[in-house]
Amino acid sequence: MSRRAPLPSALVLLAAVPLAYVLATFYLPLLVMLAESLKPQGLSLYVYVLFNPDYAAIMAYSLVLAVVTTASTFLVALPAAYYLSFHVEDEKRKSRLLAAFTVPMLVNFLLKAYALMNVLSVLGLANTYLGMVVGMVYEYLPYMLLPLFSSFERVERRLLEAAQALGARSHHTFLRVVLPLSLPGIASGVALVFLMSFTEFIVPAMLGGVYGYTMGYLIWDLFLKYRNWPVGSALAFMVTLVSLAIVYFYTRWGLGYEA
Amino acid sequence: MSRGVEVRVENVSKAFRDRGVTQALKGVSLTVRRGELFSILGPSGCGKTTLLRILAGLLKPDEGRIFFDGVDVTDTPAYERPIGMVFQDLALFPHLSVYRNVSFSLEIAGWPSDRIEKRVREVLQLVRLPFEEFAHRKISQLSGGQQQRVAIARALAREPKLLLLDEPFSHLDYKIRIELIRELKRLQRDTGVTTIYVTHDRNEAMLLSDRLAVMKDGVVQQVGTPEEVYRSPANAFVASFMGEVNIISARAVNGVVKLGGLEISLDRFSPNLGNYTGNVLLLLRPESISLAPPAGDGALKLRVQLAEKLFLGPYTKLLLEGWEDVRLEALAPTREAMPLEPGSVVDVYVEASEVKVYLD
């Protein structure tokens, strides 16, 4: 047999530890959650939840918010991503600007929401729907910007030159060449932001006031306030399925950016 | 004085269990002499890299033994063998400077620092990298050719008795490659270290080697000097791997083949086939077909039609059409080929001794 430097069996055992750990503390709880949702009435609970007017209303509301957030974040991020990729020549400047957008990503949502709360109150936008959307865009901007930027970077500049040589003006080039080619990046940014904003709790809770009752808040309350674990689990499990589906299609596109 | 070991490979086999079983080496045996520059040549997948890694001690064979100067080293791990190895992707340590890369093996061996510095200077000079300029540079600051030299220097630092190289120059520009190959040959002559060089490029192997082995599908096809293997290939595979070759199938009846109206007795090519009946392959190198009649009368004369002339500089390739769809390529000095017109009928001459016969 081939001889490798470290003792193979010891290494395999060592590598099994993180696997077992994640299995036990992440995947197992998901199964527990599924079981919890099926405990009282089996699958009929899901039917009940989906068709219950109150729950359905909140779900629809969250969906609309997610769509509004995703669309707004996209429109806000697009010009900046475009500028960074196509209008900044100096590599160093480009990466420094990109870093400037990326650094706030590690500051947690709660802090950023709180900071924004300060500013919004001064502007009189506290506890309004608009304020909440501004907060969402604020949080999700880097998550949309990075994939957009990456996919713009991947567009071969020679194609743009070729398009110009064929007589295309800059908006033509953008619509007919750049956008279609960056579709994978756009798709991943959109998928990511949509997924996150659909289940977002912190921003609506802190900035939304009465407008802030979303799926995230509902699940929070079901667990911590109403102690209705089965329904909470059912909602959470549905969210899980949706996330996994989005991730599946996201990786199918083949584009993932590295954190 | 040669400072290399004699390497003997005895009946080595190795299989890999990946998706199904791949037999990488099947009963390989060969001997590399002390101080020799020996190449292992073959297409990708022939097992040459596997054999090299077994010689290095990075892999253990399923069967067979390896001997260095008569001592069985099969079970000795790589770090206890007196070897130096240069890898295809160089594998230089990116976090260390040129100096520290080269001195790596010496530090591990516990040499005192002044002795280390002396040796690093020596060996960098050997590979023609000026110490002052290069010793403290980072690997990433070097060109491909310079990195190559560092890799060789690192492998030679502790004066190994066996130097192993795995297609080290394959990703370099042609010019740099030729330069490095020449330097390697010079280095090897100067140090006398036994060197085994693995490659798929026959030109490299022929340029470098004292002797070489041609491998295919885990089996050694032939071992010999470059000239021996080129001029007397053991089989059709070796013949075509070593260079361009014309292959003519023919049917022999009682030792006689018909070539374009000519009836030729096989014993003109090979003494043992006087009475053979069966299919044969006749192999003929392009440069063996000449336009001018040679002295003496051992030559065959063939009448062919010149289909096309391809100018290659000092030589011209001639595409000839013979009898019954037989197509031959000839390589002739341009001076001789110039007057010929495509479409004309030409007489060409072949020395019988240059034709190799193989039973099909």
Add this chain to the structure above:
Amino acid sequence: MRLSALLRGYTIALLVFLYVPLAYVVVQSFNSSRYPGTWEGFTLAWYAKLLVDAEVVRAAVNGLSVALASSAFSTLLGGVAAYYFAKKHRLGIADSFFYVPIVLPEIVEAVSLLMLYHYAGVELGFWTVLVGHTAYNISYAYVALKPQFLATSDNIEAAALTLGAKPFDVFVRVYFPLAVPGVVSSLLITFSMSFDDFIKTAFTTGPGFKTLPLVIWARAARGRATQDLNALATVMIVISLAASYVYTKQVFSRSSRR
């Protein structure tokens, strides 16, 4: 080009928009007025108040201990997994396995973990929080370290062996030094994730065990920003930004050296 100037202005404005709220909080934390607003004078009183606030100090210590322990464990475990799946056994499914915890919404992870703890009969507190944080931090560590290992040629280990290095030497002299930048990134990111974590902690913590984000939440729930809260937020913001800056600089310098 006019479009270029327009886009540049837009991008700068966007950057300003990103940092102004954070800057505002920082500035206001030094403002002597009781509530954030017009500037009334420079003061460090709010910070002084923080230092004597037992709840805040305890929460800070709690958060720090969880974050330090979690980043150490997860970097170690995630690093081993990354090493194994990058070098020894290339398995595409391993990537997905570790990727899912990063992608799944935090609230789902939080509630499912809560239920597991409940059914396991475990008392909520420091350990349950730590276990929960480490669960997703392993994934972050894995994602941070795997590309590093992938980029290191397999032959580097072989080269070291042929140069006389025993397996232990190989680890100490080659792998370890090479892994340092990745390990630092991993430690930084997992520390940040853990220290700042809110949702997971909120669900898996027990009475008496609070971390700073929980304190901020409880106090901000009154709906009004206050200066002492701003001081607290500033401390956290500064820590996060510092860690983030170091991390980002590392990541960008690594990719530019390619």
